[in-house]
Amino acid sequence: MVATENLTAQIFKPQFDYPETSTLIKRIDSGDGSSISALDGEIDSRWYRIINAVLWHWRGLPKLETEAVLSKIAASTKHHTNDKWLDTVVGYQSGNWVYEFLNQAAIWQTKAESFDKTNLTNEDKNNLLNYYLIASELSSIASYPHFKNDELAMYAQTCAYQSYTKALNFSPFLTKELEFKVDNRNVKAILHLPKTEGTCPVVLICNALGNLQIDYYRYFSEFLAPYGFAMLTVDLPTVGYSRNFALSQNSSQIHQAIIEQLPSIPWVDNNRIIVAGFRFGSHIATRLAYLMPNKIKGLFNFTPLIHQIFVDKTLQKNLPNSYKDMLASRLGLPSISNQQLAAELNYFSLKNQGLLNHACQVPVMNIIFEDDKLSNLCEAKLIHSTKQNKVITVSKKQLQKSLHQALAQSVKWMESVL
Numbered sequence: 001m002v003a004t005e006n007l008t009a010q011i012f013k014p015q016f017d018y019p020e021t022s023t024l025i026k027r028i029d030s031g032d033g034s035s036i037s038a039l040d041g042e043i044d045s046r047w048y049r050i051i052n053a054v055l056w057h058w059r060g061l062p063k064l065e066t067e068a069v070l071s072k073i074a075a076s077t078k079h080h081t082n083d084k085w086l087d088t089v090v091g092y093q094s095g096n097w098v099y100e101f102l103n104q105a106a107i108w109q110t111k112a113e114s115f116d117k118t119n120l121t122n123e124d125k126n127n128l129l130n131y132y133l134i135a136s137e138l139s140s141i142a143s144y145p146h147f148k149n150d151e152l153a154m155y156a157q158t159c160a161y162q163s164y165t166k167a168l169n170f171s172p173f174l175t176k177e178l179e180f181k182v183d184n185r186n187v188k189a190i191l192h193l194p195k196t197e198g199t200c201p202v203v204l205i206c207n208a209l210g211n212l213q214i215d216y217y218r219y220f221s222e223f224l225a226p227y228g229f230a231m232l233t234v235d236l237p238t239v240g241y242s243r244n245f246a247l248s249q250n251s252s253q254i255h256q257a258i259i260e261q262l263p264s265i266p267w268v269d270n271n272r273i274i275v276a277g278f279r280f281g282s283h284i285a286t287r288l289a290y291l292m293p294n295k296i297k298g299l300f301n302f303t304p305l306i307h308q309i310f311v312d313k314t315l316q317k318n319l320p321n322s323y324k325d326m327l328a329s330r331l332g333l334p335s336i337s338n339q340q341l342a343a344e345l346n347y348f349s350l351k352n353q354g355l356l357n358h359a360c361q362v363p364v365m366n367i368i369f370e371d372d373k374l375s376n377l378c379e380a381k382l383i384h385s386t387k388q389n390k391v392i393t394v395s396k397k398q399l400q401k402s403l404h405q406a407l408a409q410s411v412k413w414m415e416s417v418l
Helices: 007-011 053-058 063-075 097-113 122-143 151-168 213-227 253-264 281-291 313-317 321-330 338-346 377-381 399-417
Strands: 174-182 185-193 200-206 230-234 268-278 298-302 364-369 389-394
Touching: 053 063, 053 399, 063 097, 097 122, 097 151, 122 151, 122 213, 151 213, 174 253, 185 213, 185 253, 200 213, 200 253, 200 281, 213 230, 213 399, 230 253, 253 268, 253 281, 268 281, 268 399, 281 298, 298 399, 313 338, 321 338, 364 377, 364 399, 377 389, 389 399
Parallel strands: 200 230, 200 268, 268 298, 298 364, 364 389
Antiparallel strands: 174 185, 185 230
């Protein structure tokens, strides 16, 4: 990714010649969809993007602050590409989604940069870590939904990675930027290491569609690291450091190559690998478990998407416009109809690919969410392990607390299978 010292200063200037995000994918047919879960965010017909305040807060962003940014966007009287959507202000200016979230990120970036970094105490380092992490997360949200041909989003992603890299300088944990070869091209991944002696087991994160690989620091620091697990993150095809790769039905291409090369990484035990899939990332993680059972010790899926969403045309039709556009962008389709999307997604069903027709050879744990329209118990039961099948249901009440408990159980389960 492009690295520029004064990138933030360069882009925080109003410019009006950028295409607005919601116009980048041409929708041949559209509608106000509602087939999604609270884990993906709130469906509100006034917004093009899916607002996921619960997850943003869980990732460390101040709740009132994100609400204030959304209020600035909602209150804008500038020209919109679509008057029914609040987050479609044209050009890089006040009221524009990317502009407002990047401006908020700049406040935290400036706060960190102005910090006196001489004789830092542990509390100082922790503060700097949090300032840069918040700047990184705000920049990540500015980039969402991370369309490959969205120039402003690409700038926001670069800011997000720069802030994350600076944050890691003040982390109590050791981190390594690694490069892996995939089809004669390099893919950059980030290895987060716990405070342990010698090599340690590693959890390979398979991201959700709407995430960058830098969105999982809290999962590592609060859940994985205390149990001695390393965390290895990598971006999905077409996104972030993997933007030059296309997403295909062979969704696990990058992750397979990484697992094959893990024996060359001295800090981790390549004989103790857990794959963890979040939402769409479960498609990748499940493929890995079926295709590489001799290299993987366990499969953990958080609300798996492995079959239903790829074959159910009614479900697909009722997806929010931004979610359908996100799928089209990942697939490299500049325009999309419901029929075309259904035809493309059909190939992604792991049942149609034949993988789910036989039992998985590694232990499996699935977390599902109550009343999730995209992932339910039937979906989880499609993955049948010869060794262990565990399913946990997250209650939609007290979501933050339920989510925390479920993720804590996931790590205890990982420890048990090793």
